[in-house]
Amino acid sequence: MNHPQTPSSSSPAGGACDVLVVGGGINGAGIARDLAGRGLSVLLAEQDDLASHTSSASTKLIHGGLRYLEYHEFSLVRKALAEREALLRSAPHIMRPLRFVMPHDPAMRPAWMIRAGLFLYDHLARREILPASRAVDLRRHAAGVPLKPEFRRGFVYSDGWVDDARLVVLAAIDAAERGARIATRCRVVRVARVGARWSATLQHRDGREETVTARALVNAAGPWASQFLREHAHLPEARSLRLVKGSHIVVPRLFEHDHAYIFQNPDRRIIFAIPYERDYTLIGTTDVEHHGPIGEVRIDADEIGYLCAQASRYFAQPVQPQDVVWTYSGVRPLLGNEGEDDAAAVTRDYELELRDDGAPLLSVWGGKITTFRKLAEEAADRLCGVLGVPGVSGQQGAAWTVDAPLPGGDLREWIGAPQRPDVDLQRFEQALARRHPQLPEALRGRWARAYGSRVDLLLEAGTLGAEVAPGLHEAELDYLHRHEWARSADDVLWRRSKLGLHMDEAAREQVARWCETRWQGAENGLEQAAR
CATH class of the missing domain: 3.50.50.60 (FAD/NAD(P)-binding domain)
Structure with missing residues (x-):
């Protein structure tokens, strides 16, 4: 190849x-x-x-957009629902099915309306992998444990998660x-x-x-x-184009189970709370008109306060601004004219x-x-x-x-005939452990979910090389530079991985120095050769 x-x-x-x-x-x-x-x-x-x-500032979801049904966006929802399972099959290493819990707040929407919406969501497009929606008793379901006791009923439905970058x-x-x-x-x-x-x-x-x-x-x-x-x-x-800023916050993990939440807010918007990077919870997003330079977008204090307040309406443990360990924001180019509609309602x-x-x-x-x-x-x-x-x-x-599978998504050489994407990934991790038992378990799991069947390319040199920062070796950095256009520490730590979230400032600076020293010399030589 x-x-x-x-x-x-x-x-x-x-x-x-x-x-x-x-x-x-x-x-x-x-x-x-x-x-x-x-x-x-x-x-x-x-x-x-x-x-x-x-494209790296999304909520990391492969979804039909349940809330778009309320705005009668049936064509968009059907199109997106039809794509979910095709995408999940194409790259089981970077995408996975995800169950969402919607606690029922009668003040927001009546239960019959939610049931009707979920019925449509289940049936607008063909489903083979993802299970149907159902009602749950939050007093007996694991997803009810971190919530305030007044949330007794809820609904569970399926969508998917993706590593967007x-x-x-x-x-x-x-x-x-x-x-x-x-x-x-x-x-x-x-x-x-x-x-x-x-x-x-x-x-x-x-x-x-x-x-x-x-x-x-x-x-x-x-x-x-x-x-x-x-x-x-x-x-x-x-x-x-209508430019709308969407911001997210990341806080230490708020719950132990593997479901995500969708919360209805009094302003009729929704936010998600999603298991993220093993130790964290991702909360987002906002919808704010963006008026400044497109490439300079940052979350502001009001957005942080909004996301914390809305999450705290549901979680028993309040989410405070001081809990936030990382934020990111992006500008979404939406069809429509500025000021004509609520940004959340724009298609x-x-x-x-x-x-x-x-x-x-x-x-x-x-x-x-x-x-x-x-x-x-x-x-x-x-x-x-x-x-x-x-x-x-x-x-x-x-x-x-x-x-067509995306690179790394064809696991047949490792596991034989595919079954379900989430099951296939588990089988692949087991096969990877048998083929490369020398790899540390945490590293092996992360590589499986980032590189899939391309993982052998990271070991072409036959060694991991020096550990530049905890969990990050020279072999991976060399691969990312040669095969994935990585040219800086940010490319590695915040886009091709989220390792920056797990490192302290000293470790991140160490990676930056390594990339600058190792890659800058190589780039200078290539630029001179191109002249």
């Missing part, structure tokens, strides 16, 4: 491709993957790291292994139609510029999509806008992680249509991703 491009081959000077994709979030990576798998030549350019903004990286790996070029830390500073092609100027982080041409351009810049059209393509943006659906008056331009407006594969498939279908690529089954141009 071919592996992703090394840094020396990811930035050749000049060139032409079929499609230039601008944006290395989940939609850009998904579109690059789909197109590369159809035989097109693809270049993806991302100004920062993969998943460094919105790793999902983006896996899509990019798959694209690269199918021939795409992935250029991170690479800004598209100018694009223009020249005849029947796009001409684009790319600027690398060392200031070096190169010009590439493409038959089609994909604007998957997320919250920057409108700005990209105005400032870099000098075109009017046809869609209005999470997407729209693909294709301009083919000359070289084709496809802009992606909106979207959510759960529907990324379907969005990418629809985008690729439309681009193949205008580029004249035939879509015959089994040949170039045909849709292919619905049953």
Whole structure:
């Protein structure tokens, strides 16, 4: 099998491709993957790291969006529900089924309304893996233990959890292994139609510029999509985007069981409380209009207070701002005009806008992680249509991703025929323990859930190497640099893993020094060779 491009081959000077994709979030990576798998030549350019903004700042859920039923978003919910199980099968190492508990607060919504909504949620799309919803007596269920005693009844339903940043990286790996070029830390500073092609100027982080041409351009810049059209393509943006900040807090673990919670709030919004990184609970999200620079988004004290207050309405142990050990925020690009609706009510659906008056331009407006594969498939279908690529089954141009595993997700060599994704992961961990008994148990479990069947690539050198920080060895860092475009400590500690949450400041600084010393020299040599 071919592996992703090394840094020396990811930035050749000049060139032409079929499609230039601008944006290395989940939609850009998904579109690059789909197109590369159809035989097109693809270049993806991302100004920062993969998943460094919105796509690593989600609530980490693969879900239909139960609350969207209340806003009559039946089409979006059906589409997202249909994607859940396909995604869970494609990457059982970074996704898992998750049961959600909704304590019943009669002041919020009557029980019959919740039952009706859950019935729809269970039946809007086919389910094979995830169990149906049911009512529970919280006085007898483990999920009732950490709650206030007045919450006696509840409902349990199914959705999924995902490591969002790793999902983006896996899509990019798959694209690269199918021939795409992935250029991170690479800004598209100018694009223009020249005849029947796009001409684009790319600027690398060392200031070096190169010009590439493409038959089609994909604007998957997320919250920057409108700005990209105005400032870099000098075109009017046809869609209005509403920029909404969503923030999350992480606190020490609030409960021992493996279920998550969905809490209804008096403002008719909801928040989730989710088991996170073994020792923590993730609580989110907020919906706040964002007016500042898109790349500079931080949680504020009001948001922290809101999340703590709403969680404390349900948990017997109050959640206090001083309990917060980490926060993260992202800007969601939603379809709609600023100020016209409550931000929580604005649709999470997407729209693909294709301009083919000359070289084709496809802009992606909106979207959510759960529907990324379907969005990418629809985008690729439309681009193949205008580029004249035939879509015959089994040949170039045909849709292919619905049953395709993501890198690391095909566990058959280790466990034989797949069963259920969660069971398959347990079987894989057992097989990994037999094949590599020398690996520490905690490390083995983390690697299984991060890398899946690619785990042998981390051991190509035959040794773990030095332990740079607790639980993080040179072998893993070398792998992340060679195969996953990691270029800084933040790339490693907060996106490709969440090890930063488990380390103290001294350990994080130690990783930063190692990356700067080891990787900066390698990058300087590659940049000189490219000149």
